[in-house]
Amino acid sequence: MTKLNLFLHKLTHWEYWPYQVVYIPVYFQYLYYAARAGSFFYFNASNPTFKNGGFFMESKKEIYDLIPSEYYPKTLLIEPTETLETIQKKIKEADIEFPLIAKPDIGLRGTAVKKIHNIQELAAYFNKANFNVLIQSLIPYENEIGLFYVKLPKQPGKITGIVAKEFMILTGNGKNTIRELLHQDKRYLLQLEALEAEYKDKLNTILNEGETINLVPYGNHCRGTKFVDASHEITPEMIESFNTICNQIEGFYFGRMDIKYHSFKDLAQGKNFQIVEINGAISEPTHMYDPKHSLWFGWKELTRHFHYMYVISKHNRKNGANYLNFKEGVHEFKKHQKYYNTILEF
Template identity: 75%
Template sequence: MISSSEPINGIITKIKTENIQFPFIAKPNIGLRGTAVKKINTVEELENYVEKAKFDILIQDLIPYENEIGLFYVKLPNQTGKITGIVSKEFMILTGNGKNTLRELIQQDLRYLFQLETLEEEYKEQLAIVLKPGETINLVPYGNHCRGTKFVDASFEITPEMTESFNKICQQIEGFHFGRMDIMYHSFAELSQGKNFQIVEINGAISEPTHMYDPKHSLLFGWKELTRHFHYMYLISKHNKQNGANYLTFKEGVQEFKNHHKHYDTILEF
């Protein structure tokens, strides 16, 4: 974690010490919905990012796997943990035809078009580039719904072998009973065996069962999935309370809610 007030030379030294190479990902230490997540290619881009940031920053290596999922894990009281859903993520990838510019290709896809303003700011004159036939570019190399990634329900990929593998992983995380892991991986077959994947981040109680955002699902399906997971959270919370867990008072909870929105407003200004 890096403070935005830290001098750029100190930040670069830390990056070198951790053996992180360009390009890498910079993002808020406490973030939401992919806001202010950016791929950093050069020292100049890093300087610009740090100059704009009014929040503490995390810097992460680019992970060398081409696929990403969100895997929701729940461990109910006195039960073995289970995977309650998997969302597969389709990135914003353009394929060139030797004729149209990147901007023109974006304008041909309604989902991509929603992101044009953000992409204009990030890519600038690069959107005038014409890709060769068959050449591809991943416009947003991190799987966030709000940044244009399509979410597809892949819960059918859950297997007993995968569940056993992630039970072993999650048992090593003290106090983790409920949440979604964002994972980069090579193939589902290897993922089930606990091979060739990396966990990008773990989201806790605020997590959503994002497989519900698959366009094929109805609003009713989304409500049912939210209700199902809220009930899981209630059962876990009740059990933890009975076993001595400390809870915030109502006043403390309201204050934390205000602090959250204040922090998020700061990120939105980025």
Template identity: 80%
Template sequence: MTKFKLFYHKLTHWEYWPYQVLYFPVYFQYLYYVIRTQSFFFFNASNPTIKNGGFFMESKKEIYDLIPQEYYPKTIIVTPDESLETILQKLTSENINFPLIAKPDIGLRGTAVKKIHTTEELITYHKKAKFNILFQELIPYENEIGLFYVKLPNQSGKITGIVSKEFMIITGNGKNTIRELLNQDIRYVFQIKALEKEYNDKLNTVLKDRETINLVPYGNHCRGTKFVDASHEITPRMVESFNTICNQIDGFHFGRMDIMYNSYEDLAKGKNFQIVEINGAISEPTHMYDPKHTLLFGWKELTRHFHYMYLISKHNHKNGAKYLTFKQGIQEFKNHHKHYDRILEF
């Protein structure tokens, strides 16, 4: 596939556009809200118990600690200087077995998220990481969604959108290599360079007829997952269940919950699911990235949700939640970029 064809596909499919371009209308909306709140960092108050409201430098582990244990997978946090013996002891004490998921405690759009199968892979990951790591048990459910939850002032919470995630699952035909099969789907072609680093010569394997492999077992758009709008699955029963769940998460008012689940029927009843993670003020209404949606639809969803965040932040501020000062906010941005540089080196 030629470079021009890849470039043209990105140019004509807005889901691939850089966020700096995609968010153009939101910049004006943001400046308006800055004037109204007299704060450049008003969004800090959207989720008062989450660092910076979940906009930057928030710890996933600290957010997990807000969630009742039954709703998320067993997780340990490890620093770069901890010994292998200590890590294995922690895993054993929490009964976390291989395979497991490793990821940065403070993440960057799926960067450095990896499925770990053996102690040797764990050692390699830990030696390479210059950041705090979460090791997490594998969730037993196969399906994944992003569920956007908003709790506006003096109202019950509501689900404003659901995105279904179609993983990068390759099905063999007994003839073509994995690499050749990847080249048949332009969405996957964009991921080949990253997959080469992870799988090396395995991409030259020929899968048996109807044999499948999930090359990226976590639903991240930047890693090749297709996002499909499943907002039609929202029901009053599901809203009721998630109000019950989210009311147990202190200070959570706005954000997207990435969830692995068994079926929508069970999810609506609030059972047979686990929360992969909660994203706060930085959350996108990712159902907008469904290829069937127009750019205007995307802008409408972005500005709608940004307005919700503004209303929630302003209300929480009146009730005691603090906005970051300008000096504090600038320092947090500097910390944010330093940390992400460490992740990008991974």
């Protein structure tokens, strides 16, 4: 498949377009709401207990600390100055086993998220990482969704959308290499460069008939995961369960919960699941990226959720939450840019 074919595929499928293009209507909506709120950083009040409302520079560990421990995997915060010996000791004391997940405490769309299988891979990861890292035990559920939760003023919370995630799982035929199988799917082929850097010669392996491999075991669209709108799975029982759960998370009003779970039946009952992470004000209603949806649908969902965030922020402001002033906001944004440049170098 030629580079031209891949370019045309990306051009004709808006889910791959740069966010700067997709978000054009939101820029005007944001400026309107900023003028009404009297602050460019009104979103800070959307989730008062999340740093900057969860829009940028928010620590995942600080958010985990707000969640009851039974709802998320064992998690350690590791600073870049810690030695490998200290890290190993902490992992052992926390009863976290290999394989495990390592990821930046302040994330960037799946960058530097790795499944670590052994001490050697752990050492290699921390030789490169010059930022705070979270170590997490693997979640024992195979299915993953993003569940968007909104708690509007004087209303019970509601689930506004669910995205199901189809991982990059290849099935062997006993003939083709992993690399050749990747060439059979344009979505996967777009990830070839990143996969070559991670898997190297393993891509030349021939999988047996029926043998499967999950090349990217975390549900990130930028890493090849297909997003499928599963909002039809929302039920009154599920909404009630997540109101109970989210009411235990102090200061959480707006955002997407990435969740691994056993079945939708169990999830609706609030059991057999764990929260991968919670994204705050920066959250996207990612069910819009289902390939069946039009760009118009995507714009409608973006503007709908951006309106929710404004209404929630305005209400929380009246109840004592703060907006960042302009000087503070610019300072935070500069820190955000500097930090993300560091992450991108990983």
